[in-house]
Amino acid sequence: MSDPADPISLTALEAAERIAGGELSSEEYTGACLDRIAAVEDRVHAFAHLDPDAALAQARALDERRRSGGPVGPLHGVPVAVKDIFDTADYPTECGSPILRGRRPMRDSTAVARLRAGGAVIIGKTVTTEFAYYHPGPTRNPHDPERTPGGSSSGSAAAVAAGMVPLAIGSQTNGSVIRPAAFCGVYGCKPTHGTISRHGALMLSQTLDHVGTFARSIGDTALILQVLAGYDADDADTRVLAAPDFLDMAADEPPQPPRFAFVRTPVWDKADAGTREAFERFVDDLGESVQTVDLPDAFAAAWDDHRTIMAVDMAHNLRPIVERGGEAGASKALREIVAEGGRANALRYLDARANAKRYAAGLAEIFKEFDAIITPATPGIAPKGDATGSPMFCSLWTLTGLPAVTLPLLSGEGGMPLGLQLIGERGGDARLLRTANWLVQQAAG
């Protein structure tokens, strides 16, 4: 990755510009990514399905289209990796479950269709934990193979971190984008609930599921959001809105220095000592730009509310397939959450959903004074072993549907990455990227 002539050292924005200008072909770029995958996949195990010839054929077709004067999308010729819970018409989609082995969807999910329409090469499908829940796949953390890449979007985070692809998509129902992005040291983004359509993707919970992105810069995050975001009649939670210009806004200078609320949340004590110190030091260094804000006690129940909604919705959506799989086909963890959801009381479920709206209303107050919340992405660096780590620092923002990004600005033991999470106001995704960009520049300066 140190050779500046090697296209994989480019950002997606740079690569897309060179491809559009004819200085780089998609075939060369995709080929370089495939070479990198070939070199490190044995160690990382990021991909569930990869067909180099098919990826190169997509790239050549995109090159041909550009040369013949056809339309060139923002991602024209750029390889993107896709978590194996998004339906793809060309690749299998198995959701990390033996029950779905060999499943071949008829059609692309909306997110994949939008990527293709934006010119992306869908290079392959990345490893997901079983049904995007806890049971891990084979992926290892590129920074240390003894450690988890995090889950559930394990392969997408690892593929971007290992330089296999500049961009990837995943999904988050609790902490499945932010956590692996933080553990792998890349930029993860979970935009406002309903920003990206989930049609044709595995559904765990209509209320909690978000599509998210992995990239190696804020600019690249803006680029892929620009292509993915938008209304879809097949996802009732998407919104009819003027498309915000993520790219221009993310690159803009904020009109005045952003103000940050350092929100430690009720789970702060569960972060390890090194993480707490790293955050306190970072916040100290930020000086007047940041103020510590403590959430009211009522927020302590949010984790239980999230759990209730997730368990019930997962039981609603997955019980038939988990029952079909039986003990051989479904992990204990999956069977347990489905059983837990099956036992839940309906009123408790509706109360949890009503509480989520209250938390969101409470957090909205913070954004009247602050541009973004600063909080850890995870309780610490990626743990050793198979378990994918705790999503506890993501649950509240997933429950409330607020936009979140994790920035690889901190590190822990052995230089392992530690994610700094920023939360923005509902719908303020482009502004959150602008704020994040400002913070990244501050940290670099």
Place this chain on the structure above:
Amino acid sequence: MSDPADPISLTALEAAERIAGGELSSEEYTGACLDRIAAVEDRVHAFAHLDPDAALAQARALDERRRSGGPVGPLHGVPVAVKDIFDTADYPTECGSPILRGRRPMRDSTAVARLRAGGAVIIGKTVTTEFAYYHPGPTRNPHDPERTPGGSSSGSAAAVAAGMVPLAIGSQTNGSVIRPAAFCGVYGCKPTHGTISRHGALMLSQTLDHVGTFARSIGDTALILQVLAGYDADDADTRVLAAPDFLDMAADEPPQPPRFAFVRTPVWDKADAGTREAFERFVDDLGESVQTVDLPDAFAAAWDDHRTIMAVDMAHNLRPIVERGGEAGASKALREIVAEGGRANALRYLDARANAKRYAAGLAEIFKEFDAIITPATPGIAPKGDATGSPMFCSLWTLTGLPAVTLPLLSGEGGMPLGLQLIGERGGDARLLRTANWLVQQAAG
């Protein structure tokens, strides 16, 4: 009501036209309605709150506004009665419950605000059963004081039937508009779910609650829907849509004779013999315009699904107030449904909601071939006694959110009215009124 010089014999459309033209003042018209109320209220008990002086003051202000060249809405000067579950800034809103005695909202509900913006005189608040559920208020059926007017919009239906007002609004979570309209022999309409905002009205169930109307003609129904329908940011189920022209469309001749599906539904056997015969005769007389369509067996579970959703949602929304009221403040029926909802399983609840979508998808097939479904509004005429009668012939259309009207075209024992219910396709409210108008003319011819 037989004196043609008496304004209360006018339709709302005629009265609005005369008021707009200066031939009739709102004060005269409202005064005539108040006279009628004074004459029959002792027998009917339609009103929970009535202030004749305040109503006349509204009417005089509207007359003054018209004379001074101010804007004249479609309902300018026309008295409308409002079920006492809709918040009104001038009248108390007690929802038929002793727990809320003396409650005075700060603001009008959206429906009431729209009526006022359309020029209506909010003449008074009508009797509702306790919290729009089963426990009856004092209202009697204007056709026979020994019989129920139906519920829960008892006073609104009775007030229109007794000639006290030309128009009224109510609400339906199961059969609370269509049933009382049918029992009282007026035109009732429950438009597509989300057509009229429920903001500021008592909520039993976001999924099931509909605002509906009572009138003495299809034209008057179109007139009040024209004023009430539309998007409201405060009711997430309302839709941003071009406002359909209910008035013109309802009055139009259908391009070709409508085709009707006679759907007896799985509860047909629970209709009494007289009702079944009356419908079979009516359908026979319609001849080639109608075809009998039997619903698949799966629809038999819809009534249980409706019950589950209603019980859970009512428990979610009313449990705190019912607990506050205790045995003295809440009826046994209300306490029982809240307790039932409190015991329900969350997965059963989500399954019921998913099933509702399946029924709606199944019914949508019928509207590819037919303009409307014909079905009874009730299992028979208004029963004697206090109980408000069964909503069973309404539950399926409420559960699926389809537009329904009841037409007073049939009668039963002793000439008591028997409602013929028409169901239209989702969002096809204006077309349903046009179809209904055609059928009313056929029946009259």
